[in-house]
Amino acid sequence: MINDNSAYLRERLNGFEPDTAIVLGSGLGKFTDLIQDPIIISYADIPNAPTPGVSGHKGSIYAGMIGKHKVICLAGRTHLYEGLNPQYIAMSTQELQELGVRRFIATNAAGSLRTEMPAGSLMMISDHINFSARNPLVGLGKVPHFADMSAAYSPELRKKIKEIAERENIKLFEGVYIMALGPNYETPAEVRLFRNFGADAVGMSTVPEVITAVNLGMEVLGFSVISNLGAGLKDEVLSHEEVLEVVSEASGKLILLLKKFLEEV
Numbered sequence: 001m002i003n004d005n006s007a008y009l010r011e012r013l014n015g016f017e018p019d020t021a022i023v024l025g026s027g028l029g030k031f032t033d034l035i036q037d038p039i040i041i042s043y044a045d046i047p048n049a050p051t052p053g054v055s056g057h058k059g060s061i062y063a064g065m066i067g068k069h070k071v072i073c074l075a076g077r078t079h080l081y082e083g084l085n086p087q088y089i090a091m092s093t094q095e096l097q098e099l100g101v102r103r104f105i106a107t108n109a110a111g112s113l114r115t116e117m118p119a120g121s122l123m124m125i126s127d128h129i130n131f132s133a134r135n136p137l138v139g140l141g142k143v144p145h146f147a148d149m150s151a152a153y154s155p156e157l158r159k160k161i162k163e164i165a166e167r168e169n170i171k172l173f174e175g176v177y178i179m180a181l182g183p184n185y186e187t188p189a190e191v192r193l194f195r196n197f198g199a200d201a202v203g204m205s206t207v208p209e210v211i212t213a214v215n216l217g218m219e220v221l222g223f224s225v226i227s228n229l230g231a232g233l234k235d236e237v238l239s240h241e242e243v244l245e246v247v248s249e250a251s252g253k254l255i256l257l258l259k260k261f262l263e264e265v
């Protein structure tokens with residue numbers, strides 16, 4: 001299965017060997033505008049790839065140069081709440097590695113657990129809590145187990161990102177992301193629990209990809225665009241449409257930050 005997909009992608013990429021993978025979360029699809037003349041591969045054409053079923057996700061791969069990097073953007077991800085086997089995520093990250101990827105950047109939309117980090121904020125992930133009760137490495141016989149997660153989100157790259165954000169006047173929060181399985185949003189009691197755990201933002205993605213990327217020895221960065229305050233922190237009803245709208249408005253900051261990063265680092 002891995003070989004099928006890798007072979008298909010290699011053929012479509014036609015000699016282009018990406019070094020950086022960027023997974024684009026809900027509402028972040030316009031990041032792909034940074035790539036001039038991208039090679040575009042629809043997930044539907046990849047032999048063994050499930051297609052993302054959530055609106056706000058494009059469901060295609062865009063490959064091309066951004067700055068000094070050969071980038072492969074996954075515009076649209078599948079989520080565990082779609083019923084996907086977590087091992088699939090491990091395998092697709094491994095396919096990226098087989099194509100040449102050494103650096104993995106995950107982005108997502110998330111709810112804030114801190115009132116001082118309101119909707120529209122940008123948070124760089126410093127660490128995560130896997131509260132999904134799923135792990136993509138379970139049952140993968142061949143991969144090494146017991147990956148060290150003590151510096152999952154590269155301290156060196158985070159330092160560079162902070163320098164760029166300061167220089168470009170981009171307000172950047174840094175904090176802990178907690179993954180809930182979803183697909184429902186949290187209850188106010190869960191939001192209080194997650195805050196007490198020490199988390200700063202909650203979402204339904206990113207953690208499985210990051211676990212597999214770290215396990216494969218990749219350098220990892222993660223970013224959350226805050227689309228709303230967590231349930232109960234404000235008197236509002238959460239909706240996916242609202243999430244997409246806020247993220248799309250706030251995504252410019254993240255796109256600028258990543259553009260500069262790919263040009264410089």
Ligand code: HPA
Nearest residue numbers: 109110111202203204230
């Ligand atoms: N909770 C979980 N996932 C999310 C949220 C949230 O409040 N907002 C966007 N994705």
